[in-house]
Amino acid sequence: MEEVQEGASAPSVHGHNIKVTEVVIDGDTLTFLIVSQKLSGTGEYHVYRIYEDLEWLQHHLFSQEDVPGIQGVIFPPIPAKPQVNASAKVMKQLGFLGLGEWQPYCKALESFLRQVASHSVLKKSKAVEIFLTSADPPGRQRVRKNIFNRLSQAVGEMRKEGHKDVDEFFQAARDQNLIITGCTKSATERFLDVVLTEQKIAVACGHFSAALHLCVEAGEDPDKQAFSSICVKLSEVFESIKKNMMSTAENNVSTLGLGLDLESRYQEAEKEMLFRRTCKLAELETARRNAEKAKPVKKAAMEEVKKAAETEFNHICGVAKQEIARYEAARVQMLQQALVQWCEKQLLTARESADQFDQCLQGFRGMA
Incomplete structure (x- = not known):
C-alpha cells in the first residue's frame, strides 16, 4: 500500500x-x-x-x-x-x-x-x-525519519529534562509525572512478582499431587489401603490448591495486572509528551534570544522565526492541557475499574475454592 x-x-x-x-x-x-x-x-x-x-x-x-x-x-x-x-x-x-x-x-x-x-x-x-x-x-x-521522530529521540538529551518551565501548570505536571511514573513502575514489577510466585506454587502443587499418586499401592493389606486412600485424598487437596492458585494468578493478570501495565505505559507516554513540549520551550527561548540579538539586516527574518515558534508552542500547550485533563480523568476511571474487577474475580475464586476445600474436608472426615 x-x-x-x-x-x-x-x-x-x-x-x-x-x-x-x-x-x-x-x-x-x-x-x-x-x-x-x-x-x-x-x-x-x-x-x-x-x-x-x-x-x-x-x-x-x-x-x-x-x-x-x-x-x-x-x-x-x-x-x-x-x-x-x-x-x-x-x-x-x-x-x-x-x-x-x-x-x-x-x-x-x-x-x-x-x-x-x-x-x-x-x-x-x-x-x-x-x-x-x-x-x-x-x-x-x-x-x-521526520521532525517528530527526532523530537522523540531527544529524550536522551538529559540536559533538557531539568529545564525550568515558565508555566507553573506544566512544571507541576512534570514533577507529578516523575513521581507517579516511578511508583507505578515499582508497583507493576512487584505485582508481577506476586503473579509469578503464584504460578510457581501452582506448578509445585501439581507436581506434588502427581507424586502422591506414585505412593498408591495395590493389595488387600488394610494398612496399605488406608495409606493409599490418604495419598489419593491429599492429591485431590493439592490439585485443588493448584487450581486455586492458577485461577488467582489469571485473575491478577487479567484485571489489576493489565491495569497497572497500561497505567505504567501511559505515564511514560505523558512523560514523552511533556518532554517534547520542554524541547519546544527551549527552542522558543533560543528563537527569542536570536531575535533580540539579531542585526538589523536579519531582524525581520528572526522575528518571523520567533513568531512561528510562539504560535507552534501555544498550540502545543493548548492541546497538552486538554490531554492532561482528559488523561487524569480517564486514569482514575481505568484503575477503579481494574480494582473492582480484581476484587470481584478474587471473591468468586475464593468462594469456589472454599467449596472445593469443604468437599475435601468432608472426604477426610468420611475416612475417619
Missing part, C-alpha cells in the same frame, strides 16, 4: 467495540485478528495484522505535522513487540503481556486500538481507517 494521504475524516467503526479475537502463531510471527463493528450497523470488519502493521499505524499518527499542536498529544502507548519463544530479557520487558498464552497481549492491543480510534484528534487520521477496515495489509515500507 502506498503512503497514506492524510486528511480529516470520521472513522467508520465504533471505537469502543474493537476486539482482538484471535492470535495465530506461524513460526516466529504472531498474526492478530482484529474485529471492529461498522458504524452503519450492517456488519463487522475483520482484518489480520502483524506487529509491523501496528508500527506503521503509530508512525503515521506521529507524522501528522500538519495538525496544530500534535506534539501536545499523549499518544496511546503501543505494547512492546511480542516474540515467540522469547528470551528471558524480552519476557521481562513484556511483563504481564507475556503471560497467559497471549490473551493479555491481545487485551493490551484492544486497549491501544480503542484509545486511538476514540481519540478526538487521532481518529481523524486516514491511517486509522485503513488499519481497521482494509482487507489488505497496510504498507510496511521503511519508516522515514
Whole structure:
C-alpha cells in the first residue's frame, strides 16, 4: 500500500467495540485478528495484522505535522513487540503481556486500538481507517525519519529534562509525572512478582499431587489401603490448591495486572509528551534570544522565526492541557475499574475454592 494521504475524516467503526479475537502463531510471527463493528450497523470488519502493521499505524499518527499542536498529544502507548519463544530479557520487558498464552497481549492491543480510534484528534487520521477496515495489509515500507521522530529521540538529551518551565501548570505536571511514573513502575514489577510466585506454587502443587499418586499401592493389606486412600485424598487437596492458585494468578493478570501495565505505559507516554513540549520551550527561548540579538539586516527574518515558534508552542500547550485533563480523568476511571474487577474475580475464586476445600474436608472426615 502506498503512503497514506492524510486528511480529516470520521472513522467508520465504533471505537469502543474493537476486539482482538484471535492470535495465530506461524513460526516466529504472531498474526492478530482484529474485529471492529461498522458504524452503519450492517456488519463487522475483520482484518489480520502483524506487529509491523501496528508500527506503521503509530508512525503515521506521529507524522501528522500538519495538525496544530500534535506534539501536545499523549499518544496511546503501543505494547512492546511480542516474540515467540522469547528470551528471558524480552519476557521481562513484556511483563504481564507475556503471560497467559497471549490473551493479555491481545487485551493490551484492544486497549491501544480503542484509545486511538476514540481519540478526538487521532481518529481523524486516514491511517486509522485503513488499519481497521482494509482487507489488505497496510504498507510496511521503511519508516522515514521526520521532525517528530527526532523530537522523540531527544529524550536522551538529559540536559533538557531539568529545564525550568515558565508555566507553573506544566512544571507541576512534570514533577507529578516523575513521581507517579516511578511508583507505578515499582508497583507493576512487584505485582508481577506476586503473579509469578503464584504460578510457581501452582506448578509445585501439581507436581506434588502427581507424586502422591506414585505412593498408591495395590493389595488387600488394610494398612496399605488406608495409606493409599490418604495419598489419593491429599492429591485431590493439592490439585485443588493448584487450581486455586492458577485461577488467582489469571485473575491478577487479567484485571489489576493489565491495569497497572497500561497505567505504567501511559505515564511514560505523558512523560514523552511533556518532554517534547520542554524541547519546544527551549527552542522558543533560543528563537527569542536570536531575535533580540539579531542585526538589523536579519531582524525581520528572526522575528518571523520567533513568531512561528510562539504560535507552534501555544498550540502545543493548548492541546497538552486538554490531554492532561482528559488523561487524569480517564486514569482514575481505568484503575477503579481494574480494582473492582480484581476484587470481584478474587471473591468468586475464593468462594469456589472454599467449596472445593469443604468437599475435601468432608472426604477426610468420611475416612475417619
